[in-house]
Amino acid sequence: MNLANKCFQKYLPSSVSSSSFILNCTTSGYQVVEKDENYPLLNHPMDYSLIKRKGRILNEFQILYIVEGKGYFSSLSLGKEVEVLAGTFIILFPGEWHNYYPDKEIGWTEFWIGFKCYEESNFLGAFGFSKSLPVLRIGLHSAILSLFEEACNVASKELSGMQICLTGIITHILGNVNYINKNQSSENSIITEKIREAQILLKERCEDNILMQELASELGLGYTWFRRKFKQYAGVSPGQYLLQQKHLRAKELLINCNLSISEIGFKLGFENMSQFSTFFKRFEGISASNYRINNTFKTTDHVI
Numbered sequence: 001m002n003l004a005n006k007c008f009q010k011y012l013p014s015s016v017s018s019s020s021f022i023l024n025c026t027t028s029g030y031q032v033v034e035k036d037e038n039y040p041l042l043n044h045p046m047d048y049s050l051i052k053r054k055g056r057i058l059n060e061f062q063i064l065y066i067v068e069g070k071g072y073f074s075s076l077s078l079g080k081e082v083e084v085l086a087g088t089f090i091i092l093f094p095g096e097w098h099n100y101y102p103d104k105e106i107g108w109t110e111f112w113i114g115f116k117c118y119e120e121s122n123f124l125g126a127f128g129f130s131k132s133l134p135v136l137r138i139g140l141h142s143a144i145l146s147l148f149e150e151a152c153n154v155a156s157k158e159l160s161g162m163q164i165c166l167t168g169i170i171t172h173i174l175g176n177v178n179y180i181n182k183n184q185s186s187e188n189s190i191i192t193e194k195i196r197e198a199q200i201l202l203k204e205r206c207e208d209n210i211l212m213q214e215l216a217s218e219l220g221l222g223y224t225w226f227r228r229k230f231k232q233y234a235g236v237s238p239g240q241y242l243l244q245q246k247h248l249r250a251k252e253l254l255i256n257c258n259l260s261i262s263e264i265g266f267k268l269g270f271e272n273m274s275q276f277s278t279f280f281k282r283f284e285g286i287s288a289s290n291y292r293i294n295n296t297f298k299t300t301d302h303v304i
Contacts (some may be wrong), residue, residue: 007031007041010155011048012162022123025166026060027114028155030148033069033107048114055099061124062092062114063173064100065148067140069108073100077131084108087139089177091124093131111148115170127178138180147173182233194219195233198226202238206245209269212238247283250276254292261288 009029027048031041040050050056055074066088073090074081075098084090084100086108092098094116102108117123124130138144151169154162183192198219202210215238216226230238246268253264265276265288280288 008152008156009042009044010152012155012158022118023167023170024116024118025113025151025155025163025170026116027062028112028148028151028166030109030111030152032109033102035105035107037107039101050099055097057095057097058092058114059094060114060116061094062112063170064090064092064110064112065144066090067109067111067145069102070106071100071102071108073135074098075131075134078134082135084135085137087137087141089136089138089144089181091129091134091136093124093134096131098134111145111152113148113151113166113170113173115166124174127174128182129174129178136177136181138177138184141176141180144173144176147176191229192233194221194226195230198230198238199234199241202242203245206242206249207268210242212242243279243283247280250280250288251284251291251295254288255295261292264288 007030009027009031011027012025029042033039033041044050048056048058066084066086068086070086071084072081073084073088075092076096077093081099090100102110147169151166154165154169198215201215201218212227213223216223219226227237230241234241236244250264250268253259253267254261257264259267261276262273265273268276270276270279277288280291284291286294
């Protein structure tokens with residue numbers, strides 16, 4: 001990595017135009033801390049001041065990416081100090097005491113982005129992040145590092161549309177980190193393979209009314225354990241996942257086949273037209289008949 005300067009920081013003024021967005025970026029920067037150097041290198045505003053022995057509490061979120069070196073992190077919810085190595089992603093929560101610093105004998109290189117969130121209670125939870133797990137060892141990824149570098153570049157210029165661009169960068173980082181974190185540690189695990197096998201079977205058999213207890217037994221798993229692990233991995237229960245697949249299959253059939261709506265309902269395992277209609281409208285927001293009308297191509301003869 002070749003940084004033009006040893007450190008950079010930018011604190012952004014509040015923007016009226018950005019208040020309608022879910023995020024408002026407040027700061028972005030990086031610093032390369034060498035062995036035996038005092039930390040931090042930069043003088044931060046009072047609200048951001050970090051004192052090694054005392055830590056700090058912010059009134060916003062911050063995300064950090066340690067890309068070189070080694071250090072330590074602690075927070076109130078974590079309840080202990082943990083080692084931080086290169087490739088570590090850290091999430092700081094508003095109102096949460098925390099402390100972090102590089103190893104004096106090694107140093108580190110850190111990037112950070114701060115932001116305020118106007119749907120604070122739901123936003124990071126949607127990405128699977130929590131105060132109890134603020135440290136994620138995702139490894140070194142050039143794509144994520146490039147996004148942090150781009151955030152610094154965009155913030156430094158303060159051009160029109162800056163906040164919209166930074167909102168996209170932040171959500172892109174969070175999405176990537178969540179994806180990497182969910183898949184890297186369990187990529188080859190038996191648990192993951194079993195859940196993926198279950199997902200394939202639910203897709204293939206979505207026209208049937210599968211009993212989840214029987215599916216778990218077929219996979220050689222206990223039902224309670226299977227349901228809990230499936231929901232942890234997929235974000236929904238296996239029963240809800242099956243309904244999602246039925247919904248997708250219903251849309252496909254409505255557009256691509258000549259079966260009547262009631263025939264499609266029976267094909268997907270619904271007992272009657274009313275049950276299927278209620279199901280489809282709950283998922284799609286419109287009736288099956290309106291969906292078919294809106295999404296079926298028609299040919300019209302034009303008289304010239």
